[in-house]
Amino acid sequence: MRIGIGNDHTAVEMKKEIVRYLEAKGYEMVNYGTDSTDSFNYPVSGYRVGKAVASGEVDCGICICGTGIGISLAANKVRGIRAAVVSEGYSARLTKMHNNANIICFGARVVGIEVAKNIVDEWLNAEYEGGRHQKRIDMITEIEETQNLKAAEE
Ligand code: RB5
Numbered sequence: 001m002r003i004g005i006g007n008d009h010t011a012v013e014m015k016k017e018i019v020r021y022l023e024a025k026g027y028e029m030v031n032y033g034t035d036s037t038d039s040f041n042y043p044v045s046g047y048r049v050g051k052a053v054a055s056g057e058v059d060c061g062i063c064i065c066g067t068g069i070g071i072s073l074a075a076n077k078v079r080g081i082r083a084a085v086v087s088e089g090y091s092a093r094l095t096k097m098h099n100n101a102n103i104i105c106f107g108a109r110v111v112g113i114e115v116a117k118n119i120v121d122e123w124l125n126a127e128y129e130g131g132r133h134q135k136r137i138d139m140i141t142e143i144e145e146t147q148n149l150k151a152a153e154e
Contacts, residue, residue, distance in 0.1 A: 046074030
């Protein structure tokens with residue numbers, strides 16, 4: 001599996017450690033972030049990872065900034081992206097099972113490296129459940145594509 005990873009200047013070390021951790025497990029990692037601690041605008045790497053996931057260049061993505069929030073907002077502006085910010089493994093697992101999140105985000109200033117590893121493990125090992133959740137994901141897609149939601153008018 002190919003995983004795109006993006007980060008800003010706050011998350012260089014955490015990104016490198018997550019890359020090492022996942023490569024050791026056999027994942028192919030593609031770096032869309034910065035390797036410098038010079039100030040770097042998180043929308044750039046959030047957009048790059050979003051585009052790579054949406055186009056199929058990679059299978060899924062990981063985004064890390066100080067909080068995980070800014071980079072997730074940028075990635076979520078790419079059509080077809082469901083980027084979820086989490087701070088623990090339970091939410092990471094559930095956002096795959098229920099929301100089919102295709103990018104997982106977290107904050108290098110929020111979680112430590114062991115929690116970050118647990119987050120990526122829980123998310124990568126979980127499976128989307130489909131069923132009743134698909135209707136809700138379809139609603140999110142409807143909002144994205146039409147700026148409207150028929151169900152909200154009923
Ligand atoms: C950078 O200072 C910080 O704003 C960024 O890493 C992130 O936390 C934004 O959401």
